[in-house]
Amino acid sequence: MLNGSGIKLFTGTSHPELAEIIARRLGIPVGKALVSKSGIGETSVRIVESVREDDVYIINTGCGEVNTALMELCIMIHACKIASAKRITAVVPLFPYARQDKKDKSRAPITAKLVANMIQKAGCDHLITMDLHASQIQGFFDVPVDKYLFAEPSAINYIRTNFHVPDVVIVSPDAGGAKRATSMADRLGVDFALFHKERKKANEVSRMVLVGQVKGKIAILVDDMADTCGTLCLAAQQLAEAGVEKAYAIVTHGILSGNALNNVMESSLEKLIVTNTLPQAENQKLCSKIEVIDIGPVLAEVIRRSHYGESISKLFHEVPY
Numbered sequence: 001m002l003n004g005s006g007i008k009l010f011t012g013t014s015h016p017e018l019a020e021i022i023a024r025r026l027g028i029p030v031g032k033a034l035v036s037k038s039g040i041g042e043t044s045v046r047i048v049e050s051v052r053e054d055d056v057y058i059i060n061t062g063c064g065e066v067n068t069a070l071m072e073l074c075i076m077i078h079a080c081k082i083a084s085a086k087r088i089t090a091v092v093p094l095f096p097y098a099r100q101d102k103k104d105k106s107r108a109p110i111t112a113k114l115v116a117n118m119i120q121k122a123g124c125d126h127l128i129t130m131d132l133h134a135s136q137i138q139g140f141f142d143v144p145v146d147k148y149l150f151a152e153p154s155a156i157n158y159i160r161t162n163f164h165v166p167d168v169v170i171v172s173p174d175a176g177g178a179k180r181a182t183s184m185a186d187r188l189g190v191d192f193a194l195f196h197k198e199r200k201k202a203n204e205v206s207r208m209v210l211v212g213q214v215k216g217k218i219a220i221l222v223d224d225m226a227d228t229c230g231t232l233c234l235a236a237q238q239l240a241e242a243g244v245e246k247a248y249a250i251v252t253h254g255i256l257s258g259n260a261l262n263n264v265m266e267s268s269l270e271k272l273i274v275t276n277t278l279p280q281a282e283n284q285k286l287c288s289k290i291e292v293i294d295i296g297p298v299l300a301e302v303i304r305r306s307h308y309g310e311s312i313s314k315l316f317h318e319v320p321y
Contacts, residue, residue, distance in 0.1 A: 007307050008051050010080075012060035012072035015279055018093070019059045021296030026304060035072055043068060045075045051085040057303050058088065062096030063255070063278040070096050070115065074122040081123030089126040089306065090119055091299060093277035094225075094253045098133035116140035128302055130277055130295065131224045131252040146302065146312055151252040151275050152180075153318055154293050156187055158250065158273065159220065167245070169193055169217040173208075173235045181222055193219075195235055208234055215243035225253035226272065229260040233267035240268045253277050254290070261287040 010031040011019030023030045032048035058080070060073040073090060080088050100111035112134075119127065120143060127145045132138065138145045159168060165188055172181035172194040185192035193212025208231075219239045226232055226249070236247040247269055254274030256264075264272050265287055272287075274280060275295045284290045298315060305312050 006053070006055055006086075008049070008054045008056045008085075009303075010047070010056065010058045010076060012058070012069060012076060014063055014069040014072070015059070015061045015093075015277075017279060017281075018061070018276060018296055018299075021276075021294065022059065022091075022300045022303065025297050025300035033076065035076075037068070043071045043075055045072065045079050047076070047079050047083060051080050051083050053084065053086045055307055056080045056085040056088045057091055059091040059093075059299075061092060061277060062094040062098070066096050070118070074118055077119065077122040077124050087125045088123055089128060089303075090124045091128045091303065092119075093130045093295070093299065094255075095129045095132055095137065098137060101134040101137055112137050113140045126306070128299070128306070130275075130299075133224055146306070151277075151293070151295060151298075152184060152187075153315065154275065154295055154298060155222065155250045155273075156184060158293055159184075159188060163218060163220075165190060167218045169212070169214050169219050169244075171195070171212070171214065171219050171221045171235070171239065173197070173221050173223055173231050177223055180224070184222055191217075195238070197231065208238055210238055210242055214239060217244055219244040219247045221247065221249040223249070223251050225255055226251040226274065227255045227260065228258050229256065229263045229267075229272070232272070233263045233269065236267050236269045246270045248273065250293075251275075254280055254283065256283050256290075261290075264289050 008031045009023055009028060010033045013035055019030050034046045036044045058076050060069050062069060077088050097111040097115045103110055125143055131151055168190050170181045170185040170192040172178050174195060174197050178194050181192045193214050195208045195210055197208045221232055221235055232249050239247045248271050249269055250273045252275050271289050271291050273291045273293060275293045280292045302312055
């Protein structure tokens, strides 16, 4: 816990529940800030309390109205900067536009780089995020970026608590997630498998080929984000056809857009376990298969260690209690 001296915590409108969890864990209140939107959609921010020479942390995640969340973050950073804050850290559990990280077509923008420039130009001194979709986004910043697989220790702890580990096989739904899957499998001491998938277009998979032995096992699919859940549901179906006993999925960012909840309910997945980097209360009401891992304590510990200048790398391997 913190004594509250020299540190302030603020939140935008994207995920105030997470900010409250973090604040309670740290033993400090959420700072007073008025965030509103005008009739024509302009975001207005007023920081109500003094931040002069304070270490300021602003929490806003890339969900809901993502453009609004991004503008709130940039305006709050700027407001604190010109109010003489000593250091400003943006805590963005889900980095907005993270999937637009490269120029994959002619005349396509690299929007993740643009977002990085916006956050830095607003006056951000430090970024804390979780499970970036592409690690190279760290290189878009000229300020420190703490991007760790914070969700991995939480996921491993969940698996050890809820499953008989020798019966588990870790499965990546695509080749790009092989590193994540092998890391978790190695730490658990179990086998892993992966799918090779071919896409017709974004968010639409045409064919998936399973590589690895899964028959008779409890398969746990792991990924950084679940959007429409088409890939996860198709992977679960193919795992069932390959003879797995049960199939689960553990995902850091549960975006769950479009028909995702219906897809999950109708799939052969036993559960979809997500973290609360995005609000999940409504999704849980609509889909009984959704289960949430609270990563608020992890982010709170990151903020505490950052404030006191302690090493954060310990959180690669441990879940704070």
